[in-house]
Amino acid sequence: MSKLVTMAEAVVRHVPDGASVAIGTALEPAIPFAAGHEIIRQRRRDLTLIGPISDSLFDQLIGAGCVATVCAAWVGNVSEGLGHCYRRATEQGQPRPLEVRDHSNFSISLALWAAAWGSPYIPTRTLVGSDIPRTNPDLDLADGSVQVRPVRPDVAILHVQRADPEGRAHLWGPLGISEEAGLAASQAIVCCEELVSSEVILSDPNRVLLPETKVVAVVHEPGGAHPAPLQGFWQRDHGHYHEYADRSRTAPGFHEWLEEWVLALSDRREYLAKVDTAGLRVRRHLHSAPVDYGDE
Amino acid sequence: MATSEYTAQELMVAVAAREIRDGELVFVGMRLPILAYGVARGTHAPHARALYELGLMRDRPPAGFLGTMGDPPNVTGALWATRMSNVMALLAQGEVDLGFIGGAEVDRFGNLNTSYIGDPERPATKLPGSGGGADIAIMAKRWVTLMSHERRRLVERVAYVTSPGHGNGAGWRVRNGLAGGGPVAIVTTLAVLRFPEGGGEAYLASVHPGVAVEEVLQRTGWELRVADRVSVTPQPTPEELAQMRRLDPDGFWTGRR
DSSP: OOOBOOHHHHHHHHOOTTOEEEEOTTSSSSOOHHHHHHHHHTTOOSEEEEEEEEOTHHHHHHHTTOEEEEEEEEEEETTTEEOHHHHHHHHHOOSSOOEEEEOOHHHHHHHHHHHHHTOSOEEESTTTTOSHHHHOTTEEEETTEEEEOOOOOSEEEEEEEEEOTTOOEEOOSOOBTHHHHHHHSSEEEEEEEEEOOHHHHHTOGGGBOSOGGGEEEEEEOTTTTTTSOBTTTBOOOHHHHHHHHHHTTSHHHHHHHHIIIIITOSSHHHHHTTSOHHHHBOOSOOOOOOOOOOOO | OOTTOOOHHHHHHHHHHHHOOTTOEEEOOSSHHHHHHHHHHHTTOTTOEEEETTTEEESSOOSSOOSSTTSHHHHTTOSEEOBHHHHHHHHHTTOOOEEEEEOSEEOTTOOEEOSEESOTTSOSEEOOBOTTHHHHHHHSSEEEEEEOOOTTTBBSSOSSOSBOSSTTSTTHHHHTTOSSOOEEEEEESSEEEEOOTTOOOOEEEEEOTTOOHHHHHHTSBSOOEEEEEEEEOOOOOHHHHHHHHHHSTTOTTTTOO
């Protein structure tokens, strides 16, 4: 059964107000910026964002007023430094107060694995001696270890290189916490660079990221990760992150940026028309050797 | 810029690179350590391997510039592309020899704060958070931090311990069950601070060329202990500079942009 929908439909159906959303789970690459921008356009409110190191998408969603809680290891702008909207929200309560549940990269991964495995908690030696367990109620100190409670997203949004209409997705390169986020989530939205036939995907089932039973929507969204890189398709647009850092330094500057790059646009196609896509497209293609799934 | 001239960041990269021993498994992180790993690998540590927490292991540094560890050139030629929890598995088993952590605030025992300045409930400044920093600080065999040398950054006691160093002194890590050995050096824009074998309080080990000991003491927020013989940090060699400028031709990370 085809799960193909537009980005707008996917967000209307599967990202309600108050939802907890895992997004940007591969860390710096493959960030579903297009999905985040649609969430902003639809003016979602009271979301909980879940992620590891989140590049500037979390900052944008926070600045747009969509977010009540952040459950993450790091929020900022990776190549530029601080996230200005994140700072305004946590320091001044603007545009609204924000609850922060700090994690480390390892502990947010473990929290998602705990949810994925149905475990009440996972004990670990990381975060022993850190103040993070003191300020995050999801982390308990016990017997010289830290017990990481499960974090279960309502929806995980994942950008991948290719998927079929049924929602079977191939992602390659570093995966970050994408697998545990998808398995822990009640539902997953797959945004794909290329929409391909099931034959292509099922020729390499080892590379399928998630069980198709988790996937509720497939969005064909080429360029949907810009300015994040995507192996084989897009280089990282460092200049775009720099411009965002610069313009988001003040709240009015951020709102001008948001108007120009999100609110005034109806979809990703209009967005990409503003980007030097030719200069960012990966030109040197390096294909892996095919593997043999022969059976008799 | 002539090779005899260099920025403070280029010196820091060279110092960080020299912390990497040949054959080691290094948890690299971001920014200057990315360059430090490339320099070490291209000079004295040709058998080192790098781990990146998003899910990569590699040996040779990538051919191109990296704005982040997730840039496509860092994946090309990787030894392993995988999930984060697999990389963390090696760290958790104590197999990572050396890690690098960026810091906003550090204290005399090497504890790092990258989370909150002021009350966490209502912070004066919210910093980005741990990332993988706390994991490295707790579980790597040893680690090094790099930061700008300012009184507001090198403080008597950090307000919030994101990434624990030596806690409140020698023996604290063992008593509290921290798996790894803790920080061995704080590399700053002015000097190199080191820790005694077995942990404890940082001391001034070397000043960068042209920097006076007095200046370092003035710009440190606690009464800094000083080694019996403070040396001058060796300048970056032409070979080290050539390696880092190959990896960052525009000086994006090293202050030449």
